[in-house]
Amino acid sequence: xxxxxxxxxxxxxxxxxxxxLSGEVSGARVGAVFDVDAxxxxxxxxxxxxxxxxxxxxxxHDPAIDAVVIASPGPLHAEQTIACIAAGKPVLCEKPLAxxxxxxxxxxxxxxxxxxxxxxxxxxxxxxxxxxxxxxAVDDGSVGEPLLLxxxxxxxxxxxxFTSDMVLTDSVIHEIDISRWLLGQxxxxxxxxxxxxxPLAAEHLRDPQLxxxxxxxxxxxxxxxxxxxxxxxxVRCEVVGSLGTVSLENPTxxxxxxxxxxxxxxxxxxxLRFGPAYHAELQQWVTGLVGGTVGGPSCWxxxxxxxxxxxxxxxxxxxxRTTVDLTERPALYEEAP
Ligand code: NAP
Numbered sequence: 001x002x003x004x005x006x007x008x009x010x011x012x013x014x015x016x017x018x019x020x021l022s023g024e025v026s027g028a029r030v031g032a033v034f035d036v037d038a039x040x041x042x043x044x045x046x047x048x049x050x051x052x053x054x055x056x057x058x059x060x061h062d063p064a065i066d067a068v069v070i071a072s073p074g075p076l077h078a079e080q081t082i083a084c085i086a087a088g089k090p091v092l093c094e095k096p097l098a099x100x101x102x103x104x105x106x107x108x109x110x111x112x113x114x115x116x117x118x119x120x121x122x123x124x125x126x127x128x129x130x131x132x133x134x135x136x137a138v139d140d141g142s143v144g145e146p147l148l149l150x151x152x153x154x155x156x157x158x159x160x161x162f163t164s165d166m167v168l169t170d171s172v173i174h175e176i177d178i179s180r181w182l183l184g185q186x187x188x189x190x191x192x193x194x195x196x197x198x199p200l201a202a203e204h205l206r207d208p209q210l211x212x213x214x215x216x217x218x219x220x221x222x223x224x225x226x227x228x229x230x231x232x233x234x235v236r237c238e239v240v241g242s243l244g245t246v247s248l249e250n251p252t253x254x255x256x257x258x259x260x261x262x263x264x265x266x267x268x269x270x271x272l273r274f275g276p277a278y279h280a281e282l283q284q285w286v287t288g289l290v291g292g293t294v295g296g297p298s299c300w301x302x303x304x305x306x307x308x309x310x311x312x313x314x315x316x317x318x319x320x321r322t323t324v325d326l327t328e329r330p331a332l333y334e335e336a337p
Pocket of ligand 1: 010035072076094123124
């Protein structure tokens with residue numbers, strides 16, 4: 001029997017998830033969707049033979065729906081995830097788990113009270129083949145003791161309405177999670193430097209920004225985030241260890257070498273760059289559900305990332321180094337990041 005998934009939010013990523021869960025991921029189908037844009041929801045539902053419900057809670061409480069994907073705007077995630085937990089339904093919640101530390105803690109509280117994991121957070125980079133190679137080289141000691149991690153996160157152009165805080169809470173949050181995961185440590189302090197802004201960024205936007213994250217062992221992560229770089233989508237990293245380095249380049253194929261030049265295409269956006277990672281994320285989620293388990297990035301990972309991003313915003317606002325003080329980790333989340 002296929003897992004019958006309900007999807008809340010049929011915008012950019014929700015539509016991608018519906019398409020993958022309906023045709024590409026084995027063991028799943030999409031049975032119901034909801035979006036405040038009823039026409040968009042109906043079109044997406046019709047494209048896969050699903051029902052468009054009039055309310056998000058109708059998706060969650062639909063007895064035919066086994067599990068829920070939340071792909072609505074971030075400020076709605078905590079409330080909708082808690083509603084799924086209350087209904088006892090597994091949920092894949094897109095990042096961020098919540099937009100405030102307080103709300104993330106409420107989700108943790110609800111899941112801990114439930115007594116077993118129901119929530120996976122959509123930090124899909126953990127499923128990317130390139131990042132997995134980097135993690136393996138850190139975990140097996142190939143690079144020795146990790147000392148530095150350099151990350152680059154560039155988008156061609158920020159969507160309208162993107163703010164300086166969102167550079168941290170929406171974009172850098174991916175780097176926060178992947179740094180915690182690659183290094184297997186929490187972030188204990190952040191410093192954000194807003195350098196000279198690009199003349200091509202919106203007037204209100206601090207872009208690019210340089211973020212320094214300090215880990216429990218004193219390793220340092222540098223993140224350059226630049227959401228109006230113009231040329232394409234470019235995500236890279238390099239771990240510098242005591243014995244060597246391991247790096248993730250921006251994947252590209254079809255390099256044209258001619259006339260003394262080499263030209264290589266750059267992925268235009270996250271859809272193309274991380275397509276296989278989204279597929280792997282969903283497939284692992286569905287396969288786990290078939291076997292009765294929920295794994296992947298947890299509510300704790302969602303909380304730690306949101307709490308760290310919130311501290312980054314404080315650092316951007318007030319300037320200087322700001323410490324991250326996480327609460328005690330409940331036993332339900334005892335694994336390393
Ligand atoms: P989006 O295109 O704006 O899609 C969100 C959709 O949810 C829109 O159709 C929006 O409708 C709808 N919506 C608004 N209020 C709602 C409600 N109460 N209940 C259900 N749906 C509602 O945004 P997106 O780019 O898909 O992003 C959605 C989430 O996914 C964000 O949290 C984002 O950070 C995350 N995301 C993650 C990745 C990743 O790599 N993991 C990539 C992209 C996005 P209106 O437009 O009419 O408001």
